[in-house]
Amino acid sequence: MSNTRAEAAYQRSLTAFKNPTLDLLHGRYAPFVIAMLSIMFTTGRTSVAIADAHAEVGESVDQLRAAGYDEDDRRLPGGTAREICRYWVKLGWLVPQLEDDTEVYRLSAHAVGALEVAGRAGGTTGRVSRSRVRTLLDAVDRLARDAESDPAERIARLKEERATLDGEIARLERGEAEPIDDEQLLEEAENVIHLTRELPADFSRVAESIKAMQRQVVAELRRDVRPTGEILREYLEAGQHVMQATAEGRAFDGALRLIGSPEHIDRLTTQLHTLLAQPFARLLTPAQRIDLDAIGRLVEQGVQEVLTAQRRASQVITSQVRTHDPVRDRQVDDLLRSAMSGLHDWMQTSKFSDRVEPIRSFSVAEVGHLRQTLDDLRPPGAPEPLTESDDVEFIDADTRAWGGPRYRELEEYVGTLGDEFDLAAAFDGADDNTRRPVDLLGLLEIAHRNGMTESDSVSVVETIRPDGTSRRFAFGSVTARTAKETNDD
Known part of the structure; x- marks a missing residue:
């Protein structure tokens, strides 16, 4: 029925x-x-x-x-x-x-x-004014014009509009312009305020529709058991085109072309300030003046609110897709359900004063050594001690030249410099084979070990690499001692 x-x-x-x-x-x-x-x-x-x-x-x-x-x-x-x-x-x-x-x-x-x-x-009761009727007629006329599919009819409408504009221009050029009554301007200002009252709710609806779409996408992603590779493109596209996913977002996207640029908002703000300086503005109530002056900020804040929601939704969706792991999510869900089931069973038998000691850290497995081969059943032993450098045979002299500092030669050389010496002067006086950049570091290490004093002046030395090239280094001047001082009690 x-x-x-x-x-x-x-x-x-x-x-x-x-x-x-x-x-x-x-x-x-x-x-x-x-x-x-x-x-x-x-x-x-x-x-x-x-x-x-x-x-x-x-x-x-x-x-x-x-x-x-x-x-x-x-x-x-x-x-x-x-x-x-x-x-x-x-x-x-x-x-x-x-x-x-x-x-x-x-x-x-x-x-x-x-x-x-x-x-x-x-507030004040709305009135049927010339401004509101004209707004309605203009909107209907624009709708009819946009819905017209016959090119000839559209051309005729445009020519009629052009003729009307030409006639208005001609009257202004002849000085026949008639001033508009303040009451009519007041009606139009009230109509503007009336039209803008619904803007905050419209902007909020767009932002909330984007957030609802974001929650829906994330929920669907968590329920999706397909491999990540199959759903990656699908959900990343949803994040990139989040504004097109809802009817409110598509409508806002079209409106954004008219009001989204800073130039348009600045122009709107300038026009409103100019209107408030006109003589008819004295007829506005203080509340109406505040509402008219706030239209520019209202539009700017609404646009920013929607764009922020769009950016946040895109980031959330992209982040969820990148970290999506169906197997891990299923394991986490099983673990949470197990914990909730255990808590439910415990609540049936526990008393109000019972306490559960929380797990503050996970236990760590103590593994001494993992066997790597099975051919030798004997337990691994300690490694053989390292041999002295003199027992090491290098492939050639050039290989040794590119190695680390020659500590033995440097220590012997330092022993011939007296109780104290300037490190830069000592380095310049060393043999060419111990004036490499690494030998400068070795000499600094020996000076630090034996005791040294730094000053505010800067020393510059020239080092010689094994291939014959040179490089200059600058450092704070150092006065070093030959042997480390000891305190005898």
């Missing part, structure tokens, strides 16, 4: 009232919620630190209770400010986020829409 018109309308109404926006507006504490959200969140304050929000809500509740607003029919919610804000988060009116390592609250799209509805209902 098909539904009647009344049943269909009632079903649509039930669906509409499940929307958090209407739930907020017709809730028991709706006036208090709207008042608090409108105080905390303004055009220049789109996010509030969680600690600050709790403090502001708590202070406002205390002031209202002191004024007697909680005496009749419980108009104010009970509980602490933290509990009130957490409840708003649960209902979808506030969205907790992390910004610059600080936890903040932001208004959800539903809350922004509810504030807009309450603002219109509590």
Whole structure:
């Protein structure tokens, strides 16, 4: 049996009232919620630190209770400010986020829409003005023009518009321009303010649709048991084209071409400042002047909010894809389920005073030596001691020349320099075969071992490499002793 018109309308109404926006507006504490959200969140304050929000809500509740607003029919919610804000988060009116390592609250799209509805209902009543009717007619005319598929008809429309513009230009050139009445300008300014009131909710809906798409992609990825190689391209594409994944994102992408560039926003801000300096602006109320002046910032903040959500979603999806491992995820899930099952069994038999000693570190396996071969069953022994350098036979003299410092020759040479010597002068006086760069390091090591004194002056020496090339080094002047001094008790 098909539904009647009344049943269909009632079903649509039930669906509409499940929307958090209407739930907020017709809730028991709706006036208090709207008042608090409108105080905390303004055009220049789109996010509030969680600690600050709790403090502001708590202070406002205390002031209202002191004024007697909680005496009749419980108009104010009970509980602490933290509990009130957490409840708003649960209902979808506030969205907790992390910004610059600080936890903040932001208004959800539903809350922004509810504030807009309450603002219109509590403000001045909308009027059927020339400006609003013209906006409607222009929008219909633009829709009809864009939907027209006949080229001849579109050309005729464009020629008609060009003729109208030419006629207007001719009248201005003849000096026949008529000044526009201030009342009409005021109507148009009110219409502009009316059109911009829904922008914050629209921007928030786009950002939240992107976040919802991100959560859906991540959830699907975690449930996907295919190998990573098969799903890598699919999900990386989703991260790169995140703006095209939702209807709200595609609509915003088109609008971004009109308002996204800094030049367009700067032009909009300049035009608004010019309008506020016109004579008709004196007819605007202080609230209307603030709203008109804030349009540029409103657009800029909304664009930034959406682009931030897009960038964050792309980063999260890409990061999840790169670290995706179905086998590991399955093992982690099994481990968590096992832990939850064990905790459930323990809770059935444990007492309130029972304690579980946490595992603070994992045990480490003590492995002395891993056998590498099986042909020798004897346990491995200690390695043979190293032989003296004199017993080592080098392939040729050139190989030895490119080796490390010649400590024996350097120590013998240092023994002939007296009690103290300047290290740079000593190095310059050494034989050519002990004036390599590594021998300079060896001489510094011997000086440090025997005792040395550094000064602020700089010494420069020239070293000779085994291939005959030279290289200069500079270092702080060093006065070294021949033998290390010892203290006799």
